[in-house]
Amino acid sequence: MKTKIVLNRFRIGILAIALSFASCQKNENFEETPETETSGQSIEKYFLGDKVLASKEKDGTYRLQGTDIILFEDQLTDTPVPVNNNEAPDSKINAKLGLFGSVNKWTNNTVVYVIDSGLSQSVRNELQKSMDEWTSKTNVRFKERTNESNYVTIRSNGESCNCGRATLGMNGSRGFIELGSGTTAVVLIHEIGHTLGYIHEQNRSDRDNHIIINFDNIQTGAEDQFYKSTSATLVTKDFDIKSTMMYGSYTFSKNGQPTITDLNGNVLPRRQAAISALDIEGTNKVYPSDGNPDPDGNPCAGIAEYDSNKTYSVGDKVTYRGSLYERDFNRWNRIAECTETPTSADICSGVSEYNRNNSYSAGDKVIYNGFLYSLGNDGRWTSNGSCGS
Template identity: 75%
Template structure:
């Protein structure tokens, strides 16, 4: 079954710098295993961010999105379309089971916490180079895990290739990046982009104004990866051919002819081990600077009140009913109360992480994805703010 709308992460204000790396390309020295080409019968139809997509369940329980290097968890997919609007008022209440179907979460405090397992020294060197590329040009930071509950595990996939796969966004302790033994920074920078919550540039609704998709050259079964999301709401104004998230000209080619060209029929620039100017601009919008204010200042100072009907993007902040909120990929997160914040306090100190196997009573507090929640008498969890505030 063909899917006409690949991903609508942009619908909810997701950054329009989207990344992809693929196999055996004439002008690119990295690989991606095109699973979608081999057996379409193994793919099932789901909804991701209100868009119908094809996914394949992997042995580890994750789902490959359209056969690409993006891996999703079951709770990021739904069986029915669930509209996600970016104009609704902040709502901190979540049902009795913490977790939101179809969600993508950005990293709290602009910090990707990571664990490295089983990588060769050469790949570790490429990993450091890739992290430095993101952290030196954007507000994103990287930290080796000590006891954090949200982190990504970076490990080998057992293949001798310049390739990788990654889960999308922050996923508690489940997130991963898996790399081949020959993986370079060209691929790693891209996979970090997926970890930050970004998907692929060629799926933008305005892509036909900038590139030509050569369907006659695409491998059988891989055309789904080149469909666009017609209802996408864009954050970065311009389509970015140079984005680290962009498909290359020979991605999934069946005949050594280009699958993507510019409007003049020319192949796209060769991928570099670098993020583009728009990658930088978009990332700093999704992960805005924390302005360097001291903990004693009012966190709501200078932040405008939420406006009904206004469209908001990932990273935007508003005040609403006495609290500060920040827009995530799929929802508003309550950051803090609009009052002076005591120095050196953390509202999550001493509070345990949420467990789906435990029964909770009204008044219980838990941490979940970097935020503190309290269970109300109505069976809904209410956010009390971000850990560290």
């Protein structure tokens, strides 16, 4: 999957930081986003160590300059924060959990969703097609919410367009996908990619080996949307012009000429209502199958110990000091304790969600992005595992 994921040195193609840009695209029958204007002035922020321009929306979220990607305050910083891809699994997390929220994959390979009543039946039909495309070819699953604390709300944006925008990764109950009244599967499949944590393919660090960016044809002010990320994670070694996360050749064109071509100057194939072979490969790395569970109930059975000399990718699992960890986009998450006897109770049962406005003391526990954390005497939060385990 040429899709990049948001991690450090690997870059999901950027299937993860992604920014899909705005306005009608020449010779395309869909829009990357419904509008180019934002509700606030653009300010400099840092996302996974990269400088970006973002506009604060009325709802408190941040839009990356007219793109279809929406970020939350805790996914941005005011100064560059280096991402260490070789940190040990039990690295502590600062007491301000929000500073390390960044991009998070969905737990248990499952995107939990709520459909707003304002979404038309035609768009609901396209939504089902889009979910089926992902579930029929990858390990990702979708579940309508019952009482889960992490979910994405799918709603109308009030526009009459084949367009959409989405938040990046799992964001507790704050995530959303907003769609126009004419949105089709070709756009929806792309927006689901953002929800999974993927950014645009053309933002990969190796893109100049595969495509040409024609900056002379790009709308004034949109040049930054074609930046190369230095901090997203690549989950496949190959660039993919067929990825659902790839810009079209005329995205942000100011003169009807292509903004992106292949190395021979040819326009790229139009995006289809399908995920590519590399999208499938990359997603199944990020969201790996659980395989056959150990009959003796030991979640660590067959999982190798963490090796500080090895480079790990999103979705990799290791054992470390008696626990099972899984690599997320930008950190390790403790999944379970290595044991011969399975535990049946949910470790998050009865624990409240993290609230940045609350004061916490040593020993307190909170739920944050699907994981249980406890606050130590040193003022740092430690992950105790995934909710549901």
